[in-house]
Amino acid sequence: MIDAEGVVKRFGPRTILRGIDIRVETGETLVIIGGSGCGKSTFLKCVIGLHHPDSGKIVVDGVNVADLKTEREIADYRRKFGYLFQEGALFDSMTVWENITFGLRYLTDIPTGKYRKIASDCLALVGLKDVEDFKPSELSGGMKKRVALARAIAAQPSYILYDEPTTGLDPIMTDVIADLILDLQKQLKVTAIAVTHDMKAAYKVASRIAMFHEGKVLQVAHPEIIKISENPYVRQFVDGKSEGPIKMKLKEFEAEGASNHVAKKS
Amino acid sequence: MSGAIHAFGKLILEGAEETGQFSFLVRSTFGWMTSYRIEWRQTLIQMVRVGVESLPVTAMTAFFTGMVLALQTGASSKHFFNEPLFVGTVVAFSLVMELAPVMTAIVVAGRAGAAIAAELGTMKVTEQIDALYTLGTDPIRYLVIPRFIAFMLVLPLLTVASDFTGIFGGYLVAHAKYQIPATVYWHDITNNMEIRHFVHGFLKTFVFAAVVSLVSCFKGVTTRGGAEGVGKATTAAVVISMVLILVLDYFATAVLNAFGIT
Ligand SMILES: Nc1ncnc2c1ncn2[C@@H]1O[C@H](COP(=O)(O)OP(=O)(O)OP(=O)(O)O)[C@@H](O)[C@H]1O
């Protein structure tokens, strides 16, 4: 169980997270949605310990992340997690299979002889084959994403944090990945947080959906409830409308510019 | 005026913060080295890279340094004494105690140090260092310590190679230009030089190795802001390393002299 209470995160003068309260029950997949730049990736990084919240706390299985001190404790904590980076973050000096099995040396005690087989198995799960010996620079964007996903699940973690697992994939592949996330949850009882902009995939994999807006959680609910949400912000987001309470910066700017323009003319 | 004070204060603060972060890196490097398994495979890869990459350049630098030393010494002693005296002595002393350690370290900072800062900087801005962390590896253990150890082992060897190529370069000039026979040149060296002179230069290379590797790694892992940031980090790594080599050379010499290793 991941329990976040009042998580606040600042970067310099800017406050990105303004008190996130969220609880992810063991075995469920929580999907986080929300506008670009609202701090979804930042929240995931706080959970795994790459960022340290300025206040509030994150407790995983009764352990407060901020209390992890010794290298041993931190290593044990990380062992629980798989993390898919938004940009993949593949090691570009290593081949695909070395990337996928990199964590096994540190996170598991699987003998090295089995690594290649594991790499192929994980690649098959994400719909790739015969790319084991490629370098990341030789892959397409969607392939990189899937290799990164394969790397995140290779050590069979009990928690997986997916940062936009389906962005940049074609519709069929998106569905394959959504199925994979569901399978991991159903069969391996993985507890997961997935950030996505893809509402179709979100409805498919989510046990619950949380909407972030301006550093706070606007609503957390079952997908069916989100679908019929009364909240105007959530409504606008899930329907993907440009008109509504969420003003995109660009729109404001355009509107202002246009009215000035009109004003000058008249 | 207040703008200038503000800027100055900011500079001091940033400097202090960087120094703090740097000492944290140094502390963790030694901490990890004593308490955890060392990545020997990575260390070996780095040793080959630093060594093989740098050897041709450091050797050539030393070769020509030795040659110019011989040329200058021969010319001035000819001017004062009408014959070239102690060419071997001057060449060997200058090289072994000062020039070979310093020049080798500077060349290695320019080649391997820059490469390290650029590589780690790119890894940092593309989140590969964060990825290491999520995959159960400490970036200091996986990236910094192997490079540190590689430098500590390879730079002294490169310096010894420089000692020999430099002395050989000096001999070629002494022989061709001033007709000094090999036996005289060699006697000039062995009659005056003792093992402690060699040790003096040799010990200093460890200081340089530590400085270049740690500064380059530090600049790499603290890189911010895309391709431009990587460029800045690389430049900073090389410039800071070079300046520190020259500054610390003075202090290291002073300390060694105080211990009588001169
Ligand atoms: N390391 C950092 N330093 C400074 N600011 C940061 C850093 N990381 C993120 N930010 C800022 O925090 C805000 C939230 O970033 P984050 O990556 O969490 O957004 P996001 O919700 O994941 O957006 P997207 O959907 O586009 O991925 C952004 O405004 C970004 O500029």
Ligand SMILES: [Mg+2]
């Ligand atoms: Mg993001």
